[in-house]
Every structure is written in structure tokens, then in C-alpha cells.
Amino acid sequence: MMYQHNFILRLRDVPRLIVMLSMCFVIMGTCATSMAETSKPPSDVDMNFRQDTVVDKPTVAVDSNSTADHSKFEELKQPFSSGPEVTKACLKCHTEAGHQFMKNIHWTWNYQNEKTGQLLGKKHLVNTFCTNARGNEGMCAQCHAGYGWKDETFDFTNQENIDCVVCHDRSGTYYKTPPSKGNKACSIMFEGKQPIQWSKVAQSSGLPARENCGGCHFYGGGGDGVKHGDLDSSLIHPDKKLDVHMDEAGLNFTCTNCHVTKKHIWAGSRYDVLAKDTEGTGKPGQRRDVATCESCHGLQPHPNNSLSSIKLNNHTDRIACQTCHIPTIARGGVATKTDWDWRTAGKTKNGEGYKEKNYTQGNGEHRATYKSIKGDFKYAENLVPHYAWFNGQMDYTTIDTKFDPAKESVNINRYVGSASDGQSRIWPFKQMRTVQPYDKGNNTLVYMHLWGNDENAYWGNYDFGKAIKAGMEKNNLPYSGEYDFVETYSYWPITHMVAPKEDALTCNECHARKGRMENLKGFYMPGRDSNYWLDLLGILAIIGTVFGVLAHGLIRVVMNKKRA
Amino acid sequence: MSQRYIMLFTRFERFWHWSQMLLIMILLFTGFAIHGFHQLLDFQTAVELHTVCAASLLILWIFAIFWHLTTGTWRHYVPTTNGLWKVAKFYAFGIFKGERHPYHKAYWRKHNPLQAISYLALKLFLFPAIWISGIAYLLYPLWAETSGGQLIWVAIFHTVIAFAILAFVIIHVYLLTTGHSFKAHVMPMINGFDKVELSSEEEAYLEKDEPGNIR
Numbered sequence: 001m002m003y004q005h006n007f008i009l010r011l012r013d014v015p016r017l018i019v020m021l022s023m024c025f026v027i028m029g030t031c032a033t034s035m036a037e038t039s040k041p042p043s044d045v046d047m048n049f050r051q052d053t054v055v056d057k058p059t060v061a062v063d064s065n066s067t068a069d070h071s072k073f074e075e076l077k078q079p080f081s082s083g084p085e086v087t088k089a090c091l092k093c094h095t096e097a098g099h100q101f102m103k104n105i106h107w108t109w110n111y112q113n114e115k116t117g118q119l120l121g122k123k124h125l126v127n128t129f130c131t132n133a134r135g136n137e138g139m140c141a142q143c144h145a146g147y148g149w150k151d152e153t154f155d156f157t158n159q160e161n162i163d164c165v166v167c168h169d170r171s172g173t174y175y176k177t178p179p180s181k182g183n184k185a186c187s188i189m190f191e192g193k194q195p196i197q198w199s200k201v202a203q204s205s206g207l208p209a210r211e212n213c214g215g216c217h218f219y220g221g222g223g224d225g226v227k228h229g230d231l232d233s234s235l236i237h238p239d240k241k242l243d244v245h246m247d248e249a250g251l252n253f254t255c256t257n258c259h260v261t262k263k264h265i266w267a268g269s270r271y272d273v274l275a276k277d278t279e280g281t282g283k284p285g286q287r288r289d290v291a292t293c294e295s296c297h298g299l300q301p302h303p304n305n306s307l308s309s310i311k312l313n314n315h316t317d318r319i320a321c322q323t324c325h326i327p328t329i330a331r332g333g334v335a336t337k338t339d340w341d342w343r344t345a346g347k348t349k350n351g352e353g354y355k356e357k358n359y360t361q362g363n364g365e366h367r368a369t370y371k372s373i374k375g376d377f378k379y380a381e382n383l384v385p386h387y388a389w390f391n392g393q394m395d396y397t398t399i400d401t402k403f404d405p406a407k408e409s410v411n412i413n414r415y416v417g418s419a420s421d422g423q424s425r426i427w428p429f430k431q432m433r434t435v436q437p438y439d440k441g442n443n444t445l446v447y448m449h450l451w452g453n454d455e456n457a458y459w460g461n462y463d464f465g466k467a468i469k470a471g472m473e474k475n476n477l478p479y480s481g482e483y484d485f486v487e488t489y490s491y492w493p494i495t496h497m498v499a500p501k502e503d504a505l506t507c508n509e510c511h512a513r514k515g516r517m518e519n520l521k522g523f524y525m526p527g528r529d530s531n532y533w534l535d536l537l538g539i540l541a542i543i544g545t546v547f548g549v550l551a552h553g554l555i556r557v558v559m560n561k562k563r564a
Numbered sequence: 565m566s567q568r569y570i571m572l573f574t575r576f577e578r579f580w581h582w583s584q585m586l587l588i589m590i591l592l593f594t595g596f597a598i599h600g601f602h603q604l605l606d607f608q609t610a611v612e613l614h615t616v617c618a619a620s621l622l623i624l625w626i627f628a629i630f631w632h633l634t635t636g637t638w639r640h641y642v643p644t645t646n647g648l649w650k651v652a653k654f655y656a657f658g659i660f661k662g663e664r665h666p667y668h669k670a671y672w673r674k675h676n677p678l679q680a681i682s683y684l685a686l687k688l689f690l691f692p693a694i695w696i697s698g699i700a701y702l703l704y705p706l707w708a709e710t711s712g713g714q715l716i717w718v719a720i721f722h723t724v725i726a727f728a729i730l731a732f733v734i735i736h737v738y739l740l741t742t743g744h745s746f747k748a749h750v751m752p753m754i755n756g757f758d759k760v761e762l763s764s765e766e767e768a769y770l771e772k773d774e775p776g777n778i779r
Contacts, residue, residue, distance in 0.1 A: 307612050314705040507607035513600050524716035527600050527607050531720055538727035545731040549738035552655075556742075559660040 059172040060209035060236060062254055070205040080198035083147045084160040089202065091159060098159035100264040106145040107162065109133070111271045118396055120271050126399055126445040128412050128434035128490040129221035129340065130374070135474050138180030139451035143216035150180040164205075167212050171204035173197060176215075182451045183460040186373075210246060211236050213255040222374070223367075225334040229383060229430035230496040234332020234363070242332045244500045258296075262288040273493055275320065275392035275417070276425050293321040318523075320390070320425040324505040325498050328382045329430060332497070333362030339378035340434040343485050346462035347372055353462070373450075373459045375435075385428030385494050387516060391417035397488075399477065402443050409487040410438075410445075419522030426520065428494040435487050437464055439472075441480020447471035570770060571777035572674050572758040577637070580628050581753055587621045588729065590614075595726055618698055625691065640674055641684045648677035655742070665743060668761040682732075690728055697722040 070076055075093065080086050091098050105111055111121040122133040122140070133140035141149040146161045148154065155161060165174050177190040218224060218233045225232030240247040245257070259266045268291030277294035281287070287295045294301070299316065302309040315324075330336040348354070353372030359379045360366050370376050393416040397403060403410050412434075417424030439446050449470035450458045458467035464483055472479035510517045511527030518528070573581070590613060596602060597610035605613070632638040650666040655678070658666070667676035675683065700707070700718045708714050740749040752758035757779060762770070770778040 307615055308608055311611065317705070507611070511598075511607040512603075524719055526598050526611075526719065529716070529719075530600060530723075531716075534720055534723060538723065541727055542730055542734070545734045549735060553738065553741065555660050560662065563662050 059170060060211050060248070060254065061252065062170070062207050062209045064207050066206065071203040073203070076199070076202045076205075078199065080202055082198065083163055083165065086198055086202045087147075087160050087162050087164050090164045090205075097164075097264060098162060101145075101162055102156070102159070104145075104264055104266070105269075107156070109144060111269075113272055113393075115272070115393055116395060118398060120396060120398075124398060125396065126412065126447070127221075128432050128436065128488050129227060129337075130450060131342075131436055131445075132399075132447040132471065135447050135449055135471050136451040138182055139178045142176045142178045143219075144179075148179050165201050166215065167208045168205045169201045169212065170206040170209070171197075171200050172211065174201045178451070180451070181453060183453055183457055186451075186459055207254070208256060209254050217255075221337060223337075225330060226337045227432075228492050228494075228496075229329035229336035229380075229385075230326065230492075230494045232330070232332060232334035232336070234334045235496070238332060240500055241503070242497060242499075244498050258291045260288050260291065267291040268495075270493060271394065273390070273392040273394070275390045275427060276317070276423060297321070318425055320427045322493075322495050322498070323387065323426050323428050325501070326385070326428055326494055326496075327499055327503055327505050327509075328384055329428075329494055329497055330381045330383050331499075333364075333381075335359065335361040335367055335379035335381045336383065336430065337377055338380045338383070338430075338432060339376075340374070340432070340436075341376040342434070342436045343375060344370070345372060345375035345458075346464075348462070372462065383430070384516065386431040386491065387426055387428055387520060388415050388491070389417035389419055389421075389424040389520065389522070390415045390427040390429075390493070391421060391423040393417070394491075397445060399445055399447060399475075401445070403486075405438065405440075405443060405484070405486050409489055412445075412488050412490040415491055415493075419520070426517065429491040430494055432490045432492065433487065434490070435485050437468060437483045438486045439468070439480050440482040440484040442478055446479065446483065447475055447477065449474065566762060566764070566767060567668075567759050568762050568767060568770075569757040569779040570671070570760050570762070571756050571774075572669070572760060573752055573756045575756070576627075576631055578753055578756060580624060580631070583624060584621065584628075587617045587624070588733065590617045591621070592726065592730055592733075595723075599723060615702065618695070618702070622695060625695070639672060641680050641687070643681045643684055644677050646677065648681065651676050651678040659742060669758060670761055671763075671766045674758065674760070686729075686732060690725055690732065694722065694725045694729065697725065 073093075075089050078089075080089070087098075101107055105121060109121045109123040110119070112119055124134065126132050130136070130140070137144070137154070138150040141154075145163045145166055146154070147163050148161065163176075166176060173194075174196060175193060177193070178187070181187040214231070214233065214236055217228075217231050218235065219226070220231070221227030225234075235243060235246055237248050238246045240250055245251050245253040256266075259268045261267070267289055274290055274292055277290060277292040278299070279287070279290075280294050280299040281296065294316075300313045301316065301321065302312040304310050304313060347370075354370075355368045355372070356370040357366035358369040359377075361379065362381055367379055368377060369379075395414045395416055397410055397412050397414075415427070415429065437446055437448065438444065446468045448458055448464070448467045449456050450467060452460075455461055456463075456466045456470035458464065461467070465481075468483050469479055469481070505516070507527075509515055511525065513528060515528055517525060594605060594610040594614040594617070597605045598607065598614060632641075647667060654663060654666050665676075669676075697718055701715070701722055704715055704718070740746050743749060767778070
């Protein structure tokens with residue numbers, strides 16, 4: 001089916017076909033279907049970030065109270081020809097923004113957790129998707145808020161390398177492509193775009209809207225909704241059902257309504273989560289440090305006007321708001337990836353890589369269930385989250401963590417918390433299961449060299465051995481030379497797609513024998529828990545009583561008859 | 565000495581009895597729903613009903629305690645061993661042989677010794693136990709700052725007492741079938757009049773000063 005379809009497309013465009021076919025032969029046919037799709041407008045939800053924002057719908061309106069109109073600034077009325085030129089102009093007025101932003105994780109991709117001492121951030125972490133950004137910056141750093149990070153030569157001290165417009169472009173015409181071309185066949189996916197009109201983009205500067213942040217955050221993990229489950233492109237124009245705050249016809253929140261900033265540093269970190277906010281709203285204008293629900297809704301968010309509301313307010317110390325108010329994730333018609341098996345990657349048809357798109361998501365788009373470059377995938381929509389006690393601390397299995405592969409699986413990140421520590425609340429998570437390569441000799445995870453225009457890049461040669469060897473060598477890490485696959489899990493705290501209150505969970509969802517909290521331990525929950533022996537003895541006592549009185553009555557009746 | 569029908573269960577006592585009966589029934593039903601024994605009510609409704617009924621019953625008990633103390637009716641519940649053995653023996657053996665109930669209700673002693681000691685135990689132990697554990701359960705967020713482990717003991721205790729009260733209810737209802745007739749046992753709690761052994765002085769007093777309370 002798929003090949004017939006491709007064939008028709010190629011007939012329409014013979015010269016292009018010849019070019020492409022020759023490429024296929026040269027590179028042994030990676031990313032074959034992507035090539036075929038270049039002859040029609042790109043609509044691969046897996047790869048095209050900020051897709052169709054220009055032609056599709058108008059950009060998200062931001063209710064700005066700004067006193068400045070950037071289109072009137074003389075400094076911006078010039079023919080810019082590159083990003084750094086625009087940044088230079090920005091910094092003329094925003095004198096401190098550069099220094100401030102350089103401390104931001106969007107720039108550093110580096111985060112040291114003060115509590116655990118672990119070195120985190122995309123610069124270091126191994127994940128359960130494409131496994132590592134490190135060493136693959138030529139592709140992955142298209143979501144770095146800078147210009148041109150493709151290898152270790154990138155200058156993190158040069159302010160002009162900061163990409164201001166990726167967040168502040170309000171024209172909807174700016175886009176990013178991978179910093180390096182990578183394998184020729186793959187780079188075709190990013191070709192054929194209109195050149196960026198730098199002056200127009202610069203003059204449109206304003207506060208970031210959902211589409212700005214979403215340009216990267218909706219596509220984490222390599223495609224729309226792949227990573228988080230509560231962040232995907234459906235949040236660009238959401239209705240109230242999908243997100244009560246971002247509802248386009250209602251409150252129309254942007255991301256920064258909650259993720260408030262102070263000197264270009266955002267509140268709300270996934271690496272160090274504030275799982276239980278005990279401070280609440282604070283004084284007016286005071287709190288710029290958190291993105292918690294409590295920082296707006298307070299510590300008693302339900303009106304204390306009925307028994308049930310009081311009872312709900314009594315839950316807030318043990319249950320995160322998100323647990324009840326985000327009943328399911330991936331609700332907007334965009335699926336989230338739940339399972340990724342790298343073992344099957346590398347299959348080819350006629351020497352070419354290929355895709356199978358056997359999942360059709362709520363909005364009608366087809367999602368790849370197999371890609372030669374990545375393996376097999378499973379998706380879910382309207383997914384009930386995974387629940388766990390969480391005190392905000394995440395422990396990561398990093399590149400240097402040794403593990404025992406004989407154990408069932410490896411948690412790439414492990415939520416910390418318990419019912420009894422007084423710091424934890426029950427939180428919802430998206431659970432992601434992956435089977436990914438590891439170093440069989442050293443029992444550690446591995447960095448893979450996926451992206452590149454060389455013979456070691458997996459996206460080109462389909463050779464795990466070479467890709468791992470190159471990925472490890474590039475970072476001076478030991479590699480035993482033998483790899484195998486290990487089952488891994490990652491957990492993504494859920495906090496977006498807050499439903500209207502009428503869609504919040506009812507008590508029964510959890511207070512039941514087989515409810516959502518079935519597997520949580522360390523506490524007694526009415527409706528779910530009971531003591532087996534107490535129930536048994538209690539029921540026996542009641543049955544005994546009933547039989548006792550029945551027997552007593554029966555003897556009375558029999559004896560009465562005898563006498564009569 | 566003669567047997568006469570007199571007003572034994574006054575209006576408040578009857579109101580107390582029947583509203584208490586209704587509340588205890590609802591509490592048992594909703595309580596076992598919260599406990600997870602049945603799903604005939606959704607959890608929220610069960611909790612709301614249970615809480616409202618429990619609060620109502622507490623208020624009723626406060627009134628009842630006040631009533632018992634001020635009217636002197638508490639004396640009916642003073643435990644005695646005098647005749648206790650006879651009554652116990654009657655229910656264990658005599659009742660099968662068609663013997664007559666050994667106890668005759670008196671003006672100031674409407675319960676037989678076994679009845680009095682049972683009701684007293686109910687009022688002094690089971691009821692306080694259920695409402696103390698119930699209040700602790702309800703106000704759990706106020707005392708369980710950091711630990712989720714303690715609620716289980718309150719819940720277990722509360723459930724044990726609930727089973728005991730249910731057993732009491734079953735026996736209580738069964739005992740209505742003993743004696744003359746079911747109706748003869750229930751009617752006094754409806755119209756208040758019960759057959760009681762009166763001394764001639766009591767009879768004379770009631771006929772002269774409280775003619776409405778004697779038939």
C-alpha cells in the first residue's frame with residue numbers, strides 16, 4: 001500500500017525522484033519515507049516542530065500590557081540576515097537579558113541537583129526516547145535556545161549565540177532546523193522551507209505564547225506529545241475540556257501565566273519539583289519562585305461551604321491537585337508514546353529504511369508504529385496516569401550509574417517519596433517503558449551516536465555496535481565493546497491538561513477496592529482498605545448471631561408444637 | 565397489686581428510640597458502603613450521609629442524656645443481679661418449655677435485669693466507643709499530621725464496634741418475637757402504654773393525679 005502511494009507521488013516529480021533515488025543508493029536508504037513526503041507539504045507530526053502555525057491558524061493571542069511596540073523601534077528597522085545580528089540588537093536595549101539568560105537551563109542544558117548532587121540536564125542525561133542528546137546536538141540542539149550548537153566547539157559565553165526570537169517571535173514565521181545537516185537522507189525532512197524574514201521576526205517581538213514554548217515542549221522525545229502526555233500541540237488552541245486555564249475561548253493562559261519568571265529564570269522545574277507547596281498564595285506580587293497550583297489557588301482551594309468541600313480541602317496535604325483535576329492525559333486528540341522497543345530498529349525494505357503508520361490518533365493523524373531508525377512504538381490517548389507518593393525528588397540513572405541487568409528493569413528516573421515522610425503527596429505520572437541498549441560489560445547505560453553524516457551514525461548505518469562505540473568514545477567513556485538491551489522506565493510528573501472541575505475525579509475513582517490507588521502502599525484508605533481478619537470475624541459474628549436467633553426461634557416453634 | 569396499662573414510654577423516649585433506630589440503620593448501611601462491603605451508594609454520598617446522620621445522632625444523644633438525668637429515668641438502667649439469673653435461665657431453657665417470663669414490669673423498673681444490663685452496656689460502652697472512634701475518624705486531618713499509618717487503628721476499632729452494634733440490633737429485634745406477640749412488644753414503643761404491675765398506692769396515685777397516663 002505504502003509503496004504504491006509513494007510511486008504515484010514520484011511520478012509527479014521525476015527530476016526530484018532521480019536525485020532522491022541516487023541519494024538512496026549512496027546512503028543505503030535511510031529515512032526513505034521522509035524523502036517521499038517532501039513532495040507534498042510536510043505533515044509528519046513526529047518531526048516537524050511548530051508545524052503549519054503560519055498557514056493553519058492564527059497565532060495564540062497574548063494579552064500583553066506591554067508599553068512597547070517592537071515594530072516601532074528604530075534599532076529593529078534594519079535588514080537582519082542572521083539570528084546573532086538580531087540578538088545583538090535585542091541586547092542593546094535589554095542590557096541584562098543576556099547574562100540573565102545564560103543562567104537559564106534553556107541555555108545551559110545543565111542542572112546540578114543540590115539535594116542529590118546529581119548532574120542532570122540534557123547535556124548529561126540518558127533518556128528513554130532517543131536515549132541521549134549529548135553527542136547528537138547536531139539534531140537535538142534545534143531545541144536549544146541558541147544558534148548553532150552542533151558540537152563541543154559551541155561558545156556558551158558568547159551572548160550573541162542566544163536565540164531570543166525562538167521564544168519571543170510573535171509573527172509565527174520563525175522556525176528552527178537541526179544545527180547540523182546529519183545524514184543527507186534525514187536532512188531532507190527539514191528542507192524546502194521559506195527563508196526566515198529576520199526583520200519581520202525581530203519586529204514582532206513580544207511575550208511568549210503557547211506556540212513558542214510548545215514549539216519544543218510539545219514535541220519532546222521526538223514528536224508531537226511523545227514525551228509528556230500532558231503537553232502536545234492540542235494545547236495551542238485548546239478548549240475548556242482540555243485545559244481549563246489555557247482554554248482559548250476562556251482564560252487563554254499562556255505558559256508564563258503560571259511559569260512566572262524572575263530575571264529570565266522560570267519557576268517550575270521537573271528536576272527539582274515542589275511536590276507540596278505549604279506557602280500558598282503569598283502576598284500580592286510576592287511569589288515569583290513557583291508554578292504550583294497553590295501559588296494562585298491557595299492552600300484551601302475548595303470553598304469551605306459543604307461537607308464534601310471541607311473533606312476535599314483535607315485531602316490537599318496528601319493528594320496533589322493534579323491527581324484529581326487531571327483525570328486522564330493525552331486528551332486533545334494527540335497520542336503520547338508509552339512504549340518504545342529499540343531492539344527491532346534497523347529493519348529495511350529493499351535496502352531502505354521505512355515507517356509503518358498503524359496508529360490513528362484522535363485528531364485523525366497517523367502515527368508511526370515502526371521506524372527503521374528507532375524501532376517499535378506503542379501509543380495511548382485518554383490515558384489514566386500512574387500514581388505514586390512523591391516528595392519532589394527524582395533520582396536518575398545517569399551514564400555512570402551501574403545497575404544489575406538481571407533485575408527486572410532499570411528506572412531511568414525514580415520518584416522518591418512515601419506515605420509516612422510528611423513531605424510527599426500522591427502525584428500522577430506518565431510512565432514510559434522502553435527497551436534500549438546498554439553496555440553489557442560495564443552494566444551502564446550508553447550514549448549512542450545517532451545523528452551525523454558519517455559511517456558511525458546509527459541513523460544511516462543501522463549498526464548499534466558502531467553507534468555506541470562512537471557515542472562513548474566521543475565523551476571519553478569506557479565501553480566494553482558488547483551491548484545488549486535492557487528494559488527501562490521513566491516517569492514524567494503530570495501537571496498540565498487540567499480539566500474543568502466537573503470533570504475532576506469522583507471519590508469512587510480512588511475510594512474503591514480496585515480503584516486508581518490500588519497499588520499505593522503505606523496508608524489506610526477508606527473504601528479501598530480493610531483488615532481481612534476483622535472483616536472475616538465480623539461477618540462470622542453477624543452470621544453466628546443470625547443463626548443463633550434463628551435456632552433459638554426454631555427450637556421455640558418446635559417445642560411449642562410438641563406441647564400442643 | 566394489679567396489672568394495668570400505664571404510660572411507660574413518654575413522647576420524647578419514643579421519639580428518641582425511633583429516630584435513633586432510623587439513624588443507626590442509615591449509619592450501618594452507609595458505613596458498610598464506606599468500608600467497601602457494597603457499592604449501592606457512591607462513596608461521596610455515603611460519606612455525606614454517614615457524617616450528617618452521625619452528627620444528628622450525637623445531638624440526639626446529648627438530649628437523651630440530659631433527659632435521663634433530669635427526669636430520673638436513668639434509674640431504670642441501674643444494674644442489678646436480683647433476678648438476673650432467672651431471666652437468663654428463662655431465655656436459655658424456660659422459654660422452650662412454655663414457662664412464663666419470670667419478670668414483671670414495675671412502675672419504676674420497666675426493664676428486666678438482663679435487659680437493663682444490656683442497655684446499660686450499650687449506652688456505656690458500645691455507643692461511646694462508636695462516637696469517640698467516629699469523631700477521631702472524621703477529624704483525622706487534625707491529628708494525623710505526618711502519619712497515614714494511624715488511621716487504620718481508628719478504622720478497625722470503629723468497624724469492630726459497628727459489627728457489635730449490628731449484632732445487638734439483630735438480637736434486639738429477635739427478642740420482640742418472644743413473649744405474647746411481636747405486636748405486644750412493639751406497641752408500647754408506639755403509643756407509650758405498657759402493662760405494668762402496680763402497687764395499690766401507685767395505682768391510686770395514677771388514677772387520681774395522672775388519669776391520662778393509666779388505662
